[in-house]
Amino acid sequence: MGALAAGTLTVGALVLSGAPGLGVGHAQAQQTAVANADPEFNQLFHQSMRRPADVELAFRLARRAIEVGDYEAAIGVYERILFYNPNLVRVKLELGRLYYRLGAYESARSYFEPIAEAPALTTAERDNIAAYMVEISRRLDPNQITVYAQVGVRYQSNANYGPSSRLVLGQDLTALLPPGSTAQADGNAFALATVRHVYDFGNQRGDVWESNANLYYSQQFQLQNLNLGYAEFNTGPRFALLPDQMPGSSIRAYVLGGGIALGGDAYVGTYGAGLSLYAPFSMYFAVEPFAEVRQREYQNSRDYPTASLQSGDMWTLGANLSGRLTDASGWRARVAYNNASGDLPWYSYDNVSIDVAVPIEFQGLWGIRRWVAIPSAGYSRYSYDEPNPFINSWITQEDNQYRVGLALDVPIHEQWGLLTQVQYSWSQSTLPNYGFDNFSVSVGPNVRF
Known part of the structure; x- marks a missing residue:
C-alpha cells in the first residue's frame, strides 16, 4: 500500500486575517506592497493623498485595491471616505463585505446591522445583507464546522503501479511477467x-476542542480490485500555549481511528494517538511538529490473501510547515519519518518523506476572486528490514519515489470552483518488481463552506 498512499499533498487556501479600525495610516503601509506590483494603484493612491476629499477618486482607488486582491488597503480607503461622509450606505455595505472576506466577522456585522433595512439599498442588496448576517452568526457560534469537498474523474497511465519492466525477480530467479501483470492504464470517478x-470553550485564551474527518472513495472503470475507500477521524483538545507572547501558538493531543477498503473488501483498520505543537513565528514561517503512534490491523481478502502479514504498529515523527513568500504567494511543506513493523521482517520498513507546495494567487480570466496555481514536489524513501525470500534472498528492498505536480484552483462562486490536478510520479527500486512510473490527471468541482 506504500505506492497507493504516496504522493498526495493537500494544500488549502491561504487565509487572511483582519482587524477593525484600519484607516489612512494602514492604507499607507499597505500601499508600498501593492504599488510594487501595480503601477495603476500607485498612481491612484498618490492622487488620492493629494485630494483626500475627492470621493470618486477614492472609489476608483478602492475598486483597484480589490481587483489586485488587497482587501485591507480597500478597507482603509473606504473608511477614509466615511470620515468625510459618514452617511454613505453603499460604502458601509462594501466595508461589511470586505471585513467578512478577511474573517473579521464582528467588524463585518458592525457595518451590516445599521444598514440592513436602509431604503437606499435595493431589495437584492438587503437580501444579500440578511444572508451575510446568517452566515456571520453561524461562524461566530462556539460550534464551528468547515467542509471541503470535491468530486471528479481521474486518469492514470499506471493505475495498478505495475513494474516498468516485465523482467522481475521471484524465488531468486528472473521471471517474465505476462502482459496483464505490468502497468495498466485506467480511470476512476472519485469523491x-x-x-x-x-x-x-469561550475562555478568551483560544482553547478549543478540535475534530477532523477525512473521507475518500474512488471507483475504477476497469480494475475493480483497486476500488479504494478511506476514512479517518481524529479528535482532541487544542490549548493555547503562549497566547500573549506568541498569539496563535497551541498544543494539541488527539486520538484517531480509521480504515481502508480495497477492492470492495476491508483492507486495514487503524487506531492510535498523537501530539502536535503549533508555533507561528511570523507570517513568513509557522511550524507544527507532531508525534503519532498507531496500530494497523490488515485483513486478508480474495484479492489480497496475505495482507494480514503487514499488521503491526507505526511510529511517526514529522512537522507541517507554512508561510508566505509574497503578498500573492505562500509555501507549505510536510516532512515525516515513519517506522512500521509487520508480522514478517520483509514487511517492516522505515520511511522518510517530504512534500512541498507553493500556492500562487493571480488574477484569472473572470471575477474578482483570484485563481490559485499550486506547483508541488515530493520524495519518499522506503527501506525494508530484510530481504523477502519469496522474491530474492540477498537483495533488501529499498524504494526511492519521486513526484511532481501542478494544481489549478479556479473559483467560480464564493464557495465553489473547479480544481484540476496533474501529477507525474516514479519509483526507483533495488528490486525491478517495484520500479514504476505513473502519470495522472484529475478534474472536478469543489466546494468549501
Whole structure:
C-alpha cells in the first residue's frame, strides 16, 4: 500500500486575517506592497493623498485595491471616505463585505446591522445583507464546522503501479511477467471530503476542542480490485500555549481511528494517538511538529490473501510547515519519518518523506476572486528490514519515489470552483518488481463552506 498512499499533498487556501479600525495610516503601509506590483494603484493612491476629499477618486482607488486582491488597503480607503461622509450606505455595505472576506466577522456585522433595512439599498442588496448576517452568526457560534469537498474523474497511465519492466525477480530467479501483470492504464470517478469541527470553550485564551474527518472513495472503470475507500477521524483538545507572547501558538493531543477498503473488501483498520505543537513565528514561517503512534490491523481478502502479514504498529515523527513568500504567494511543506513493523521482517520498513507546495494567487480570466496555481514536489524513501525470500534472498528492498505536480484552483462562486490536478510520479527500486512510473490527471468541482 506504500505506492497507493504516496504522493498526495493537500494544500488549502491561504487565509487572511483582519482587524477593525484600519484607516489612512494602514492604507499607507499597505500601499508600498501593492504599488510594487501595480503601477495603476500607485498612481491612484498618490492622487488620492493629494485630494483626500475627492470621493470618486477614492472609489476608483478602492475598486483597484480589490481587483489586485488587497482587501485591507480597500478597507482603509473606504473608511477614509466615511470620515468625510459618514452617511454613505453603499460604502458601509462594501466595508461589511470586505471585513467578512478577511474573517473579521464582528467588524463585518458592525457595518451590516445599521444598514440592513436602509431604503437606499435595493431589495437584492438587503437580501444579500440578511444572508451575510446568517452566515456571520453561524461562524461566530462556539460550534464551528468547515467542509471541503470535491468530486471528479481521474486518469492514470499506471493505475495498478505495475513494474516498468516485465523482467522481475521471484524465488531468486528472473521471471517474465505476462502482459496483464505490468502497468495498466485506467480511470476512476472519485469523491473526497474533509470536515472540521471546532468547539470554542469561550475562555478568551483560544482553547478549543478540535475534530477532523477525512473521507475518500474512488471507483475504477476497469480494475475493480483497486476500488479504494478511506476514512479517518481524529479528535482532541487544542490549548493555547503562549497566547500573549506568541498569539496563535497551541498544543494539541488527539486520538484517531480509521480504515481502508480495497477492492470492495476491508483492507486495514487503524487506531492510535498523537501530539502536535503549533508555533507561528511570523507570517513568513509557522511550524507544527507532531508525534503519532498507531496500530494497523490488515485483513486478508480474495484479492489480497496475505495482507494480514503487514499488521503491526507505526511510529511517526514529522512537522507541517507554512508561510508566505509574497503578498500573492505562500509555501507549505510536510516532512515525516515513519517506522512500521509487520508480522514478517520483509514487511517492516522505515520511511522518510517530504512534500512541498507553493500556492500562487493571480488574477484569472473572470471575477474578482483570484485563481490559485499550486506547483508541488515530493520524495519518499522506503527501506525494508530484510530481504523477502519469496522474491530474492540477498537483495533488501529499498524504494526511492519521486513526484511532481501542478494544481489549478479556479473559483467560480464564493464557495465553489473547479480544481484540476496533474501529477507525474516514479519509483526507483533495488528490486525491478517495484520500479514504476505513473502519470495522472484529475478534474472536478469543489466546494468549501
